[in-house]
Amino acid sequence: MKEAVIAVKNAAKTYIGSSRAALDSVSFTIIRGECLGIVGESGSGKSTLAKCILGIQEISDGEITLSDKPQAVLQNPSASLNPKLRIIDSLLEPLDAQKHLLPSFLADVCHDRRKTGDKLLSMVSLPGGCLDQYPHQLSGGQKQRVSIARAISVEPRLIVFDEPTASLDVLVQAKVLNLLKDLQEKLGLSYLFISHDLAAVNFMSQRIGVMKDGQLLDLFRREALFSPQRHPYTKQLIEVFDS
Numbered sequence: 001m002k003e004a005v006i007a008v009k010n011a012a013k014t015y016i017g018s019s020r021a022a023l024d025s026v027s028f029t030i031i032r033g034e035c036l037g038i039v040g041e042s043g044s045g046k047s048t049l050a051k052c053i054l055g056i057q058e059i060s061d062g063e064i065t066l067s068d069k070p071q072a073v074l075q076n077p078s079a080s081l082n083p084k085l086r087i088i089d090s091l092l093e094p095l096d097a098q099k100h101l102l103p104s105f106l107a108d109v110c111h112d113r114r115k116t117g118d119k120l121l122s123m124v125s126l127p128g129g130c131l132d133q134y135p136h137q138l139s140g141g142q143k144q145r146v147s148i149a150r151a152i153s154v155e156p157r158l159i160v161f162d163e164p165t166a167s168l169d170v171l172v173q174a175k176v177l178n179l180l181k182d183l184q185e186k187l188g189l190s191y192l193f194i195s196h197d198l199a200a201v202n203f204m205s206q207r208i209g210v211m212k213d214g215q216l217l218d219l220f221r222r223e224a225l226f227s228p229q230r231h232p233y234t235k236q237l238i239e240v241f242d243s
């Protein structure tokens with residue numbers, strides 16, 4: 001049995017001043033090398049779940065057990081890159097902060113900052129020339145690739161993606177999803193992949209969870225998406241995506 005990189009047990013969150021739970025007794029685990037996709041409409045609690053896992057919000061009840069600090073790739077890459085820093089400095093921020101780390105895929109270059117930057121950018125198919133540029137000189141898709149390279153740089157046990165392609169053009173979205181899937185397979189990464197887009201979640205994930213009103217209504221292996229046993233709400237989501 002593979003180890004769990006995260007175990008969420010009866011996690012609940014009610015924001016101060018709100019009468020209704022944004023997260024209501026949510027439980028799941030993700031095992032090493034797995035992508036769990038979470039799909040749900042706006043307001044279902046997906047971002048709250050991501051924030052609680054990343055420690056940006058505190059859960060009101062339940063438990064979240066992590067084997068390591070998760071990395072995040074969020075919707076808006078512009079917001080996650082400091083406009084005043086060259087790409088090399090934003091990219092290497094997590095590694096600079098954890099000098100003792102020696103990710104296996106950086107073993108041959110780790111003694112050299114620029115080579116490390118080059119290698120990380122090549123892993124997300126960006127040219128090394130981007131290292132000296134500032135975020136405003138890059139396209140949205142390029143910036144998201146930098147965020148992805150930064151997230152993988154510390155060889156994390158878990159990466160949390162919250163709508164990572166929502167701000168990108170459709171063609172760029174497909175390329176970024178393909179990249180994420182390739183990286184997951186090559187590096188054996190574990191993902192929590194959150195999106196309102198069932199097609200994207202279905203493409204990315206080995207298991208899929210469906211959220212509504214703060215609850216995880218359905219959780220199943222990807223192959224079982226069209227099973228008659230699906231929750232009525234999951235069936236509704238499928239119909240919306242098919243139409």
Ligand SMILES: Nc1ncnc2c1ncn2[C@@H]1O[C@H](COP(=O)(O)OP(=O)(O)OP(=O)(O)O)[C@@H](O)[C@H]1O
Nearest residue numbers: 015018022040041042043044045046047048049196
């Ligand atoms: N900081 C906050 N303070 C109070 N209520 C909040 C806060 N953030 C989210 N909520 C409420 O919590 C519920 C869940 O919101 P959340 O953003 O987690 O959903 P979501 O599925 O990510 O939606 P979206 O895709 O639109 O971001 C909503 O009712 C929302 O209004």
